[in-house]
Amino acid sequence: MEWLAERLAQAPGLENMLYFLAITLPLLSIILGFVTYAILAERKVIGYIQLRYGPNRVGGRFGLLQTVADVLKLLIKEDTRPKLADKPLYILAPIIAFVPSFAILVAIPITETLTFANMGVGLLYVIAVSGLSTIGMVTAGWASNNKYALMGGMRAVAQMISYEVPLIMSAVGVVLFAGSLNLTVIVEQQQFVPYILLQPIGFIVFFIAATAELNRTPFDLPEAESELIAGYHVEYSGFRWAMFMLSEYVYLFAMSALITVLFLGGWNPIIGLGFIPDVVWFALKFSIVVFVFMWIRATLPRLRADQLMEFGWKVLLPVAMFNIFFSAVLKELFF
Structure with missing residues (x-):
């Protein structure tokens, strides 16, 4: 990764931007994946501690797609704003x-x-x-x-x-x-x-x-x-x-x-x-x-x-x- 950072500093213009995207987009994807399943894991952990099942409908027995469904719901939800x-x-x-x-x-x-x-x-x-x-x-x-x-x-x-x-x-x-x-x-x-x-x-x-x-x-x-x-x-x-x-x-x-x-x-x-x-x-x-x-x-x-x-x-x-x-x-x- 260090050589990418050095190359990023040396590359001008459009090439610079391409190297930047090549690094940040995979990192952003990893973070979004973590957030998606960290929320699911937290709901499962809290459910287990409180003697509940947690998400277990969307995405099979373990609710693997529950957070994905929640995110999609938020994205299409009305964006209200105080007057x-x-x-x-x-x-x-x-x-x-x-x-x-x-x-x-x-x-x-x-x-x-x-x-x-x-x-x-x-x-x-x-x-x-x-x-x-x-x-x-x-x-x-x-x-x-x-x-x-x-x-x-x-x-x-x-x-x-x-x-x-x-x-x-x-x-x-x-x-x-x-x-x-x-x-x-x-x-x-x-x-x-x-x-x-x-x-x-x-x-x-x-x-x-x-x-x-x-x-x-x-x-x-x-x-x-x-x-x-x-x-x-x-x-x-x-x-x-x-x-x-x-x-x-x-x-x-x-x-x-x-x-x-x-x-x-x-x-x-x-x-x-x-x-x-x-x-x-x-x-x-x-x-x-x-x-x-x-x-x-x-x-x-x-x-x-x-x-x-x-x-x-x-x-x-x-x-x-x-x-x-x-x-x-x-x-x-x-x-």
């Missing part, structure tokens, strides 16, 4: 929310050779770009000209800022041990010992903060149905609403992949099992992380807004700061 909405911003908001979720994927390495951009500051790029989705949420709330939507957008901003801080600080310990912000280097440094063993506190803080960043249960306050109807996207329908949902699941893909890279050793195999391909190891670790996110959604109740903010600032932030100090001392003494 007094800010039309340009209302149309742009779903795009602003989706584009960053797709853009961060280019910096996440799947294997040593399967990566689009091997950036020296890959971790910094991922964290910086992922925060841009907040703009789409608050823009959707503001442009809808609806008080519930605006409250949902403001909640999203407050929540994502509150948990972005401990998320970043919990990753500092990994950077200290790896000595680099390059995600490929971070994986290579875990060839023998994954950082989840050296950074258990950082992993726990990062995982909790990532759950809040994804707006998933128990931190799904921006979409609290009992309080805000549907939050910042209450006035959206059809394919525009689908774009918000698509961005959430693309972020689930990206964040699960990032956790795999930072703490689970990425594509590195368990010692003695190196004969299994790298991509299989990455997919296995990645799938476990996605399953845990789904498991949590089926298990934990939603927090109150005040509990959400207090937990972020009074618990996660001090713990993340302690982890930085502890990691620095540990590295100085033993590494």
Whole structure:
């Protein structure tokens, strides 16, 4: 993939565009396929935990085409729009929310050779770009000209800022041990010992903060149905609403992949099992992380807004700061 990136930089005009499409279209297809069946898998997992069957009609016994049918329904559904909405911003908001979720994927390495951009500051790029989705949420709330939507957008901003801080600080310990912000280097440094063993506190803080960043249960306050109807996207329908949902699941893909890279050793195999391909190891670790996110959604109740903010600032932030100090001392003494 690196030679494609170099060729892309050198190729002028139309040839440049063709190389760009050759890379982005397969990546987009993979992501859309993941989203389609991640939704199905989540419904199946939650159904199993709650002693239900889940989808089992469209697409045979396992409902393999249920999500496809749901997507087709959304695409042909009427696109309603509030009469007094800010039309340009209302149309742009779903795009602003989706584009960053797709853009961060280019910096996440799947294997040593399967990566689009091997950036020296890959971790910094991922964290910086992922925060841009907040703009789409608050823009959707503001442009809808609806008080519930605006409250949902403001909640999203407050929540994502509150948990972005401990998320970043919990990753500092990994950077200290790896000595680099390059995600490929971070994986290579875990060839023998994954950082989840050296950074258990950082992993726990990062995982909790990532759950809040994804707006998933128990931190799904921006979409609290009992309080805000549907939050910042209450006035959206059809394919525009689908774009918000698509961005959430693309972020689930990206964040699960990032956790795999930072703490689970990425594509590195368990010692003695190196004969299994790298991509299989990455997919296995990645799938476990996605399953845990789904498991949590089926298990934990939603927090109150005040509990959400207090937990972020009074618990996660001090713990993340302690982890930085502890990691620095540990590295100085033993590494």
